[in-house]
Amino acid sequence: MEATANQGGRATITDVAKRSGTSIKTVSRVFNDEPFVRAETKKRVLEAAAALDYHPNIAARSLVRGRSFLIGLFYENPSPNYVVDLQTGALDRLRDERFRLLLFPCQSARAMSGKLLQVARTSGLEGIVLAPPLGDDPRTVKELREGRMPFVRIAPTTALDASPMVGIDDVEAARAMTQHLLDLGHRRIAFVQGDPGHPSTGQRLSGFRAALTEAGVSFDERLLEEGMYTFESGLAAGRRLFADRMRPTAVFAANDDMAAGIAVAAKEYGLDIPAHVSIAGFDDSLISRVTWPQLTTIHQPTYDMAHVATDALLALIERQPLDRAVGLPHRLLVRGSTGKAPSGEAANAGSSA
Amino acid sequence: MEATANQGGRATITDVAKRSGTSIKTVSRVFNDEPFVRAETKKRVLEAAAALDYHPNIAARSLVRGRSFLIGLFYENPSPNYVVDLQTGALDRLRDERFRLLLFPCQSARAMSGKLLQVARTSGLEGIVLAPPLGDDPRTVKELREGRMPFVRIAPTTALDASPMVGIDDVEAARAMTQHLLDLGHRRIAFVQGDPGHPSTGQRLSGFRAALTEAGVSFDERLLEEGMYTFESGLAAGRRLFADRMRPTAVFAANDDMAAGIAVAAKEYGLDIPAHVSIAGFDDSLISRVTWPQLTTIHQPTYDMAHVATDALLALIERQPLDRAVGLPHRLLVRGSTGKAPSGEAANAGSSA
DNA sequence: CGGTAAATTGACAACGTTGCCAATTCCGAA
DNA sequence: TTCGGAATTGGCAACGTTGTCAATTTACCG
Numbered sequence: 091m092e093a094t095a096n097q098g099g100r101a102t103i104t105d106v107a108k109r110s111g112t113s114i115k116t117v118s119r120v121f122n123d124e125p126f127v128r129a130e131t132k133k134r135v136l137e138a139a140a141a142l143d144y145h146p147n148i149a150a151r152s153l154v155r156g157r158s159f160l161i162g163l164f165y166e167n168p169s170p171n172y173v174v175d176l177q178t179g180a181l182d183r184l185r186d187e188r189f190r191l192l193l194f195p196c197q198s199a200r201a202m203s204g205k206l207l208q209v210a211r212t213s214g215l216e217g218i219v220l221a222p223p224l225g226d227d228p229r230t231v232k233e234l235r236e237g238r239m240p241f242v243r244i245a246p247t248t249a250l251d252a253s254p255m256v257g258i259d260d261v262e263a264a265r266a267m268t269q270h271l272l273d274l275g276h277r278r279i280a281f282v283q284g285d286p287g288h289p290s291t292g293q294r295l296s297g298f299r300a301a302l303t304e305a306g307v308s309f310d311e312r313l314l315e316e317g318m319y320t321f322e323s324g325l326a327a328g329r330r331l332f333a334d335r336m337r338p339t340a341v342f343a344a345n346d347d348m349a350a351g352i353a354v355a356a357k358e359y360g361l362d363i364p365a366h367v368s369i370a371g372f373d374d375s376l377i378s379r380v381t382w383p384q385l386t387t388i389h390q391p392t393y394d395m396a397h398v399a400t401d402a403l404l405a406l407i408e409r410q411p412l413d414r415a416v417g418l419p420h421r422l423l424v425r426g427s428t429g430k431a432p433s434g435e436a437a438n439a440g441s442s443a
Numbered sequence: 444m445e446a447t448a449n450q451g452g453r454a455t456i457t458d459v460a461k462r463s464g465t466s467i468k469t470v471s472r473v474f475n476d477e478p479f480v481r482a483e484t485k486k487r488v489l490e491a492a493a494a495l496d497y498h499p500n501i502a503a504r505s506l507v508r509g510r511s512f513l514i515g516l517f518y519e520n521p522s523p524n525y526v527v528d529l530q531t532g533a534l535d536r537l538r539d540e541r542f543r544l545l546l547f548p549c550q551s552a553r554a555m556s557g558k559l560l561q562v563a564r565t566s567g568l569e570g571i572v573l574a575p576p577l578g579d580d581p582r583t584v585k586e587l588r589e590g591r592m593p594f595v596r597i598a599p600t601t602a603l604d605a606s607p608m609v610g611i612d613d614v615e616a617a618r619a620m621t622q623h624l625l626d627l628g629h630r631r632i633a634f635v636q637g638d639p640g641h642p643s644t645g646q647r648l649s650g651f652r653a654a655l656t657e658a659g660v661s662f663d664e665r666l667l668e669e670g671m672y673t674f675e676s677g678l679a680a681g682r683r684l685f686a687d688r689m690r691p692t693a694v695f696a697a698n699d700d701m702a703a704g705i706a707v708a709a710k711e712y713g714l715d716i717p718a719h720v721s722i723a724g725f726d727d728s729l730i731s732r733v734t735w736p737q738l739t740t741i742h743q744p745t746y747d748m749a750h751v752a753t754d755a756l757l758a759l760i761e762r763q764p765l766d767r768a769v770g771l772p773h774r775l776l777v778r779g780s781t782g783k784a785p786s787g788e789a790a791n792a793g794s795s796a
Numbered sequence: 797c798g799g800t801a802a803a804t805t806g807a808c809a810a811c812g813t814t815g816c817c818a819a820t821t822c823c824g825a826a
Numbered sequence: 827t828t829c830g831g832a833a834t835t836g837g838c839a840a841c842g843t844t845g846t847c848a849a850t851t852t853a854c855c856g
Contacts, residue, residue, distance in 0.1 A: 100564075102842055113806045118844060126804055148567040149511060150842035152502035154811050167527070170729060174523035181548060190545055190566065195534060211453075213543065214501040321733055350733045357735050376523060380674055380703045380730055382710050455812055466836045471814060479834055503812035507841050803852065810845080821834070826827100 101142035110138035121146055158214040161403060163396075164194040164206065165221035169319075169347050171375040172392055176221055176244075179396025187404065189216075196224060198287070203229045207237045217241060217403045219396065223288040225255070240406040242399045246293050247417040254406060256399040256416045260290050263388045263420040264297025264342075267370050270386070270422060271340045272305050275431035276368060280313040280338035282327045282348050288319070294344045294372060313338055317348045321377075324351025332359040332367075339367060339431045346371035346378040346387055353381050353427065364429030374423055383426025391418050454495035463491035474499055511567040514756060516749075517547040517559065518574035522672075522700050524728040525745055529574055529597075532749025542569075542757065549577060551640070556582045560590045570594060570756045572749065576641040578608070593759040595752045599646050607759060609752040609769045613643050616741045616773040617650025617695075620723050623739070623775060624693045625658050628784035629721060633666040633691035635680045635701050641672070647697045647725060666691055670701045674730075677701025681708025685720075692720060692784045699724035699731040699740055706734050706780065717782030727776055736779025744771050 103121075107114040112135060119127050120135040127135075138144075152158050163180055167173055173195075180191055192213060196202045202209075202224065210218055217240035224230065225243030231253060234241045243253060246260040271279050281298050284291040295314075302309050312334075315327040324343055331337060332355055343349035349371030353363060361367050363383060371378050374389035398416055405412050456474075460467040465488060472480050473488040480488075491497075505511050516533055520526055526548075533544055545566060549555045555562075555577065563571055570593035577583065578596030584606060587594045596606060599613040624632050634651050637644040648667075655662050665687075668680040677696055684690055685708055696702035702724030706716060714720050716736055724731050724740040731738035751769055758765050 104842080114843080115806055115808095115845095116804085119805090122844080126802095128804065131804080143564075145561075145564040145567075147506070147842050149502050149505035150811090151844075152811095153500070153506050153813085154842080154844045156811070158502060167531075170523040170527035174520070174526055177546065178520075178548065181546065192543055193530065193534065193546065195531065208498075211496075211498040214498075321729075347733075354733070354735050376674075377730070377733055380700075380707070381733065382707050382735065457812080467813080468815095468836055468838095469834085472835090475814080479832095481834065484834080500812050503841090504814075505841095506843085507812080507814045509841070798856095800855085801853090803850105805848105805850070807848085808846090811841105811843090813841085815838105815840085817837090819834100819836075821832105823832080824830100826829080 100147075101139075101144040102147070103144070105142055106135065106138045106144050109142060110134045152214075158216055159188045159190060160192055160213065160215050161189055161217045161219065161400070161407075162192045162194050162210060162213065162215045163219045163221065164196055164202070164224050166196050166198065166224065169345075169373075169375055169377070171377065172373065175375075175392035176396040179393040180219060180400045182393075183397045183400040183404075189404065200227070200287070203227050204233065206230050207233045207239055210234075210239055211237075215239070217407045219399050219403055220244065221396075222246075222290060223285075226289045240403060242403045242406065244395050244399050246290055247415055252414070254402050254412055254414055256395050256402065256418065258390055258395070258418050258420040260293035261297040261300070263372070263390075263422075264294040264344075265301040266297075266420075266422050267342060267372070267386075267388055268298045268301035269305075270424065271342060271368060271370060271428065272301065272307065274340070274368065274428060276338075276340040277307055277431070278310070278313065278336075278338045278340070280315060280331050280341045282315045282317045282324060282331075282341060282343040282352065284317055284319040284344035284348070286316075291344060298342060310336075312336070317344065319345050319347060321347045321351045324348025325355050326351070328352035328355025329358070332356060332361060337367070340370070340428065341367065342370045344372055346373045346375045346385055349385050349387070349427075350377050350381050353385070363427050366432060368428040368431070370428055374421075378423075378425075381427070386425045386428040387423050389421040389423050391420070394418055453500075454492075454497040455500065456497070458495055459488065459491045459497050462495060463487045505567075511569055512541045512543060513545055513566065513568050514542055514570045514572065514753070514760075515545045515547050515563060515566065515568045516572045516574065517549055517555070517577050519549055519551065519576065522698075522726075522728055522730070524730065525726065528745035529749040532746040533572060533753045535746075536750045536753040536757075540757065553580070553640070556580050557586065559583050560586045560592055563587075563592055564590075568592070570760045572752050572756055573597065574749075575599075575643060576638075579642045593756060595756045595759065597748050597752050599643055605767070607755050607765055607767055609748050609755065609771065611743055611748070611771050611773040613646035614650040614653070616743075616775075617647040617697075617725070618654040619650075619773075619775050620695060620725070620739075620741055621651045621654035622658075623777065624695060624721060624723060624781065625654065625660065627693070627721065627781060629691075629693040630660055630784070631663070631666065631689075631691045631693070633668060633684050633694045635668045635670045635677060635684075635694060635696040635705065637670055637672040637697035637701070639669075644697060651695060663689075665689070670697065672698050672700060674700045674704045677704025678708050679704070681705035682711070685709060685712040685714065690720070693723070693781070694720065695723045695725075697725055699726045699728045699738055702738050702740070702780075703730050703734050706738070716780050719785060721781040721784070723781055727774075731776075731778075734780070739778045739781040740776050742774040742776050744773070747771055 103114045106117045220243045225245045243255045247257045317323040371385040371387040374387045378385035378387045456467045459470045573596045578598045596608045670676040724738040727742035731740045
């Protein structure tokens with residue numbers, strides 16, 4: 091039956107040409123949807139291809155076209171939810187495109203610095219999506235630009251630069267969240283920072299500070315805690331905060347994972363959320379919905395950012411004109427973990443100054 | 444400076460040969476670590492390659508060798524944590540190999556049935572890792588085997604079959620968890636099932652039943668709830684269970700996401716965990732550590748399973764001999780969400796029969 | 797019916813690499 | 827010094843596809 095195929099291996103374009111009584115060029119035309127193929131010829135070719143279970147050889151196609159149709163997603167692993175959102179956004183954009191996505195989980199932005207272009211070349215990538223904080227390493231960006239490797243960065247829009255970029259405005263978002271806490275009457279608000287290696291850390295903090303300043307509320311620097319964007323670091327920060335008699339009435343964590351850790355710490359100290367302490371996060375990751383009560387947070391459209399970034403990258407690869415920076419909207423999600431400041435606050439705050 | 448390279452594009456093996464004063468064949472030898480290249484020649488070639496920033500063209504190499512060095516990971520998306528563990532396990536095994544990993548998130552096993560081989564062919568994959576429940580679709584397995592596409596399934600070891608497979612013994616693990624609850628004195632134990640499309644669902648249930656039977660405890664079928672392995676389905680199941688006056692003293696959910704939902708439902712009903720009700724999960728996913736209290740669960744070595752499966756796949760591709768099925772050990776993790784059955788249980792259980 | 801443009805098809809040379817095999821060089825032994 | 831075999835190197839065809847360009851067929855006009 092299928093004896094037309096060259097022995098053993100997969101059917102090639104030549105096999106299809108023979109079986110359909112045409113030339114390999116015509117078969118190629120059919121499989122690339124080129125015009126100028128008679129309908130009847132096309133039908134014959136497709137029948138032959140189906141009978142032989144023919145699939146174009148991607149390597150040969152890549153070779154002759156000088157293209158790999160491969161793009162890379164480089165990311166650190168801040169949280170599985172975030173990573174999966176990124177991947178899904180990128181993959182969904184690629185659906186029905188010829189491009190395929192290769193994953194490059196990185197240990198740290200610093201470790202990759204200077205090696206990224208090489209990795210991309212070795213893998214034959216046509217373009218790169220850089221997830222935070224990889225897009226913020228100046229050396230990497232410089233290297234990619236000089237190497238003419240198309241890339242799009244997912245990064246806070248406030249960190250403006252000449253290269254294409256997609257993100258939300260972290261400063262503004264943090265300001266909005268802080269305002270929400272102020273509106274609830276909170277004055278002793280602690281802030282738990284993220285990984286100092288991520289630019290978002292500084293931006294969220296500055297948004298927080300800006301809101302306090304605007305409201306004329308002075309900030310007790312002892313309420314600034316360090317963190318690493320991990321659940322554990324949030325737990326530790328929460329314990330430090332709640333161990334102090336001058337404990338805050340609200341805690342704003344720079345991401346949800348830390349906020350969840352802080353919530354656990356609060357429970358360890360017998361504090362009710364939000365009656366005794368309000369807790370706010372950032373990212374709207376899955377974890378913010380599985381704590382009890384659910385976390386008030388900032389929705390960051392991670393999926394959309396990856397989708398848009400991939401879209402931009404494809405345009406860049408095809409040398410189409412392109413907006414330099416795309417800002418996506420964030421959203422304040424008020425859920426159960428934030429509430430009115432406890433009434434005793436003023437007395438409490440003043441008791442030990 | 445770098446004028447030796449052919450204009451514009453990337454340097455090719457010919458450029459390196461010219462610059463190093465050797466032949467392309469010798470350059471090829473150097474880059475493939477073949478023997479019989481004089482040390483001094485090798486050095487010259489490497490210098491020239493570095494100067495030209497030469498990287499072998501993967502497409503050309505794939506074409507001539509008839510290999511793509513691409514393997515695919517097909518998975519549904521039960522939970523981000525699980526997916527990331529899978530990916531990381533596979534990617535870590537691939538480190539320092541020439542192989543690269545392509546992602547194929549699937550809507551549902553049913554939707555992919557019959558299309559998987561085609562997708563693999565189209566993408567030029569050399570092999571496939573099937574994450575649950577994709578490996579349990581008989582049609583897919585048959586198709587892959589007949590198409591001679593190497594594949595390894597990650598699936599419960601109790602679902603034995605002729606094709607290579609890696610997994611834990613779900614039945615035994617569920618039995619161990621149930622025994623744990625029985626040991627704590629629980630007799631009214633509810634079970635929340637997972638997605639009926641996953642074979643693990645049936646196996647975990649059967650392990651649960653077996654443990655009860657062995658202990659001589661009869662099972663009230665009203666305590667069997669349906670679920671879909673999602674947090675929301677667990678929340679819903681929990682609400683149904685706790686709304687009933689005959690509520691269980693312990694709930695065993697077929698995975699952690701559902702258990703977390705059940706924990707939230709318990710809190711809605713003012714039930715303390717574990718004083719009023721014990722809750723057990725399965726998987727040891729991140730979520731089991733961020734609930735309060737943390738969930739007692741079964742540690743499933745997802746990372747290791749993907750690692751071992753990838754290892755087996757590479758062996759299969761290289762036509763090396765291979766163990767048909769590999770069973771990996773699970774572990775019962777007792778944390779805060781399970782405790783002694785409330786003393787009033789007997790009275791409570793008998794009050795409305 | 798002849799002529800011209802458009803539609804359709806095919807021949808053949810790349811693309812950059814590796815496998816096969818022949819050519820050359822090197823080394824120690826005779 | 828010469829010889830034989832091992833070490834080292836190079837030449838060239840092939841891998842399966844697409845781009846270029848020429849050849850052939852078809853359709854339409856006057």
